[in-house]
Amino acid sequence: MPVIEVEHLHKRYGDKVAVDDVSFTVEQGEIFGVLGRNGAGKTTTVECVQGLRRADRGTVRVLGLDPVRDRTEVRQRVGAQLQESQLPDKLRVREALDLYRSFYRNRADIDELLTDLGLAEQRNTAFHKLSGGQKQRLSVALALVGRPEIAVLDELTTGLDPKGRRDTWDLVERIRDRGVTVVLVTHFMAEAERLCDRLALIDAGRVVAIDTPSGLMSRVDAEHRVHFRPLDEFDDAVLSVLPEVGSVRRDGDEVTVTGPEEVLQAVLSTLAEQKIRYSGLRVEQPTLDDAFVSLTGHPGTPSDGRSS
Amino acid sequence: MNALSKLVAVEAKLFLREPVSLFFVFALPLGLMLVFGLPQRGADPGAATGQHGEQTFLPSIALSLTIGMLALFTLPMALGIYRERKVLRRLATTPVSPALLLIAQVVVNLVMGVAGAVVTALGVRLLLDQPAPANVAGFVVAFLLGVACLFAIGLLIAALAPSARSAQSIGPTLFFPLLFLAGAWLPRDQMPTVLARIGEYSPLGATVDTISAAWAGQNPAVPQLLVLAGTAVVGCLLAARLFRWE
Numbered sequence: 001m002p003v004i005e006v007e008h009l010h011k012r013y014g015d016k017v018a019v020d021d022v023s024f025t026v027e028q029g030e031i032f033g034v035l036g037r038n039g040a041g042k043t044t045t046v047e048c049v050q051g052l053r054r055a056d057r058g059t060v061r062v063l064g065l066d067p068v069r070d071r072t073e074v075r076q077r078v079g080a081q082l083q084e085s086q087l088p089d090k091l092r093v094r095e096a097l098d099l100y101r102s103f104y105r106n107r108a109d110i111d112e113l114l115t116d117l118g119l120a121e122q123r124n125t126a127f128h129k130l131s132g133g134q135k136q137r138l139s140v141a142l143a144l145v146g147r148p149e150i151a152v153l154d155e156l157t158t159g160l161d162p163k164g165r166r167d168t169w170d171l172v173e174r175i176r177d178r179g180v181t182v183v184l185v186t187h188f189m190a191e192a193e194r195l196c197d198r199l200a201l202i203d204a205g206r207v208v209a210i211d212t213p214s215g216l217m218s219r220v221d222a223e224h225r226v227h228f229r230p231l232d233e234f235d236d237a238v239l240s241v242l243p244e245v246g247s248v249r250r251d252g253d254e255v256t257v258t259g260p261e262e263v264l265q266a267v268l269s270t271l272a273e274q275k276i277r278y279s280g281l282r283v284e285q286p287t288l289d290d291a292f293v294s295l296t297g298h299p300g301t302p303s304d305g306r307s308s
Numbered sequence: 309m310n311a312l313s314k315l316v317a318v319e320a321k322l323f324l325r326e327p328v329s330l331f332f333v334f335a336l337p338l339g340l341m342l343v344f345g346l347p348q349r350g351a352d353p354g355a356a357t358g359q360h361g362e363q364t365f366l367p368s369i370a371l372s373l374t375i376g377m378l379a380l381f382t383l384p385m386a387l388g389i390y391r392e393r394k395v396l397r398r399l400a401t402t403p404v405s406p407a408l409l410l411i412a413q414v415v416v417n418l419v420m421g422v423a424g425a426v427v428t429a430l431g432v433r434l435l436l437d438q439p440a441p442a443n444v445a446g447f448v449v450a451f452l453l454g455v456a457c458l459f460a461i462g463l464l465i466a467a468l469a470p471s472a473r474s475a476q477s478i479g480p481t482l483f484f485p486l487l488f489l490a491g492a493w494l495p496r497d498q499m500p501t502v503l504a505r506i507g508e509y510s511p512l513g514a515t516v517d518t519i520s521a522a523w524a525g526q527n528p529a530v531p532q533l534l535v536l537a538g539t540a541v542v543g544c545l546l547a548a549r550l551f552r553w554e
Contacts, residue, residue, distance in 0.1 A: 052400060072403050075401060075403040080398075082401065085395070087395065090326070095318060099314055100402065102311050103311050104402070105403075146403075
């Protein structure tokens, strides 16, 4: 049963169209990604889902409710983490959780939440003394303190270092394992690829594709690349004649062979047949980045991008 | 505990953790009174005349200073920061309305203003050996209307200022002319008539005069009270209308 249904959502600010035509459904218990470049309309879309903005056209149903008309009920059951939202400098972690907890009908156990999110030692730390990752985790904790059925997480890992980002990904999976449906807004391909069960690719206010990450990648016939360093001399022709091989290139002592998914198998068996020894074997598979470029016709997004 | 009382408790804690606001509310008015009041202590009350010669001028201006600082500095600053840091927007995603945070802020600043007033009044009584407010009812009315009027102006600044930083500069830019009109430097009896008249009905001028009158045991002037009330209502309505949540 879908917990979120968005149909033909349209929203403009003045004469600037932020969301042109967006439709998708989110099933209970999944991690659903809303992926797109900065300014593609992702945040506006989820703001309409949260009832923070009223759609100009189209319908939005959350848990069967209208997020604008039934706003209080929807907000009881949907937790939100906003892009770049902060807390007062001198508010302490536990105080913040205790305050936000008082807003909800179903209240999570604060100590349990602090332990789950790795903030137990920071319980009495003031907000401005937290690290970027800790602030982000607190923000997630605040989104969960009302035991929501759905958690909307907007640009969760922007500004985090790679370690913090990875920790946060584990966290999102744990949230889902608690039975919470997660809507993850992101412009990081790697994040969507790693976390999302399904995702909607949004570009210029429209849905370009909705699929699983691997489904999206298989729509693209981007090339696989096999790199290795041969230890024995050999003629490139033994590889380039193979039907699976697109191209063979040498760069110093490294050979790069490109082709479709089957290229790896073909290269490896040929090298074995010809008794060519090698080291440093690497395989590059097409990523969501490639799918993104191919589906939208734009180059990928900068990995250090800011708000959308 | 319900959301509003929780918010008030948290905002009060945050206020008390800010040394600058504590200084404005408790130390500055008392300090000013001692600096200007102690030398006059025991002086012949009849020696000085005019606005500054009145015995109740100094404590009244000190009190008005407290209210003014809270209303024009700390309140718009805090609200500006909350908007800028998306605290208000964050609150909008919860079942609680962000308006509650505004109410909590006003309540906390009001309570601090009253606390500051009590400290100042006690200081006057104990350190300067001057009488406590004589017309208590009139004093309370004048104080509350002064608070309402100045807080409304503070809320209007919070509503109009594009950023916390600009709220921080609009407050003082408005505060010092208002202090001047109240007669803080040049006694109003030495001002040109028109200016003195404006000063009499300016927010701080009317606050100082009505508090001062009640302190001395007289009835505060009704037209001045009405102007304070009117400014409060208009300011609040405009602020509510113009307030931006994000």
